[in-house]
Amino acid sequence: MFRWIAITLSLLILGTATAGYLYYQHLNSNIRSSGRSGGESGVKKAAPNAAGETPINILLLGSDSRNTAENVKLGGSRDSIGDKPRADVQMLLHISADRKSSSLVSIPRDTIVEIPECKDSETGQTYAATDDKPINESLQRGGPGCTLTTWEKLTGVYINHWVMIDFSGVVAMADVIGGVDVCVKTGVWDRSTPMVRGGSGLKLHQGTNTVMGEDALKWLRTRHAFGNDQNRAKAQHMYMNSMLRTLKKQNAWSDAGRLTDLAETATKALQVSDEIGTVKKLYDLAMQLKNVPINRITTTTIPTAEWSQDKNRLVLVEKSADQMWQMLREDVAFDKNGKAKAKASPSATPAGPPAAAPKTLAVSVANGTGVGQAAKDGRATEVAQILNGKGFDLAEAARTGEPAKTTVVQYPQEDGDQGKSDAQSVAKALGLPTTAVKADAEAGGLTLVVGADWRDGTVYKAPKTAEAGDLPAGADDLNAADEGKCMDVYSVYRWDGDKS
Structure with missing residues (x-):
């Protein structure tokens, strides 16, 4: 599982925890990287705005890998040891061109999408395109680069980088941060039942609880007790937002020892795309992210519906998805807390030389x-x-x-x-x-x-202009500044606490 906020804030740390050259080189040696893209999407980088700025888009992935002793110990089926990992958590983080807002979109792991032809940058193996597989399998068909290409094809959004973390990395980050507050409306125990086997093992009392290490991982993995994958994504977003608020209150950046621990843990936990595969490059990226106000950070989940061919799979609600993808492509904020942009005055004659005949x-x-x-x-x-x-x-x-x-x-x-x-x-x-x-x-x-927006007709008809905060129903949007959110618990998994 994956926490984007742990990664984003860790990037800030990397620039201040590298006082010595040898230690800098040590941190660099911790970082694993591979190719940005696994195939051709046809999507181009966004054009700069009037100030020459462009948005930054980062694909955040959580791997279910159980190919190390640490990951096997942390849960899941031992039958999958040795299998290629899947990307069970996928989120696209969008940082606006003016660096004043941030939007994040999750896609549930079992959503059926078109996965394009991909080539694994490490093995050289090529995988044929498919349109009947869930998006989490894209990681098995060419690595993180294939998942990035899949998202580009799906959204039309150019994605600059990807970052990935596995189970053990989540636990390590949660421990070094010192715990994160999460909230449930009733006590919860996510366990096996006569009807549904499995469960994360999450066991919390009603109200606010501080989770660390394996308990943090259990929170992020819980699906049955929260009802479905969409609500699991909502719980993950609550955790991310809470972590951001926690670190902001702690002012962790003033503690040199703490910074070193965070930098060490972060660089070991992460795998990144090649172009951000050094401490310096991660730090430079972090400098682009650090000034986004907390009340301008919005997390969402793309609306989905049951797939007609398999009730255990999902498909995107196309109209809602297109609306959100358009906002990302046009760099329109998911929140309404920013200043309204002044509308450009129409000009009868474009600036510049006259067009050729x-x-x-x-x-x-x-x-x-x-x-x-x-x-x-x-x-x-x-x-x-x-x-x-x-x-x-x-x-x-x-x-x-x-x-x-x-x-x-x-x-x-x-x-x-x-x-x-x-x-x-x-x-x-x-x-x-x-x-x-x-x-x-x-x-x-x-x-x-x-x-695809002009399949018919002789004159182009422009789609409705997206406006800030104009999100579709079912997006489950949360603002990072909101501390009053608690998760509902499905009745079967409600827990009254120990009676002893």
Whole structure:
């Protein structure tokens, strides 16, 4: 299981606990890393805002690995010893471009998604794409990089890094932190029953309890007593938020010995993507995260429904999921505690040089409508013909196209302001917003990618603009500053406490 807050705060520690070069090298040797991505998602990095800033997205993974003595001791079936681990906890952490808010989304482990073709960066083995497996199995099909690629395909959000921790790492982090307060509305005992075998063993009295070590792990693993995987994610979010508040109150950063213990434990507990595989890089990343106010941190779970082919599996509620993915892509805060952004004044004439004459612009039109469903046949040709009718005589359909959530007009970054003006003229002709125009360092020319948001029609109709805090029902959103949250306990697992 995984606690993103333990990791995030540990990153802050790494920069201050490295006084000596030898100790710095020692911490570096603790860190394990491997490739960022396991395959091709077609998702590009977000364009910078007016201040040149971009969001940071980090995939946080909790592995169920039982391939060490420590992990076997901490629970689960011994039959799975030696098996490839699964990512039973998966959360996407989004840090806004202005570093003033943070949003986190969990997906329940048994949710059926499309897992793309992936290649394991360590073994070189390639795994074929599949659309009937739960998302937690993506880790077995190419490692953390495959899980990252799966999320990119699902959300259309570019993910900068991944971080992973296993059972023993969670226990070690909980111990060194000194315990975290959690709350239940009644006493709880998550145990085997005549109807349902298994259980985490969590046993707590009604009200607030401080959990450490194995008890912390039991809280994070509890599913039956909390009702289902969605409520387990909610309990995990409560734990994360409580840990953040705890460390903030403790002011742990002023205790040099404590910092050293935290840095030592964190670097041993984590596995990360290669580009953040040193103490210095983790510290630099932490500096981007540290200033987010606690009341601007929101945790959520993506709404799901029972899969028609198997009641023990889940599928995303598409409309709700699309709404949340759009907010992440457009860097819209999940909370309403920030200042409202001033709306840009419309401009009749875009800044920059005038666009070239439409008849001189070669526009390659790619069919990217195949997101979550089959691509619409012939859509690139349809839109190329629309452009032809508007004077873009050289517009033609591309032979291939990567799936895209939204429609964009890409121009080569090296073309600068002229390329931008040309792309804006294409966007204007089709009714696309100016935000659809993107510079791309890898673009070979002016390219229109027709996304899943425009499968039909001759004029683009913009989807509803996402607004801060506009989350769908069922997202189970929690604000990190809220201390008054307690978990409901399913009646079978309620406990009155020892009678002795």
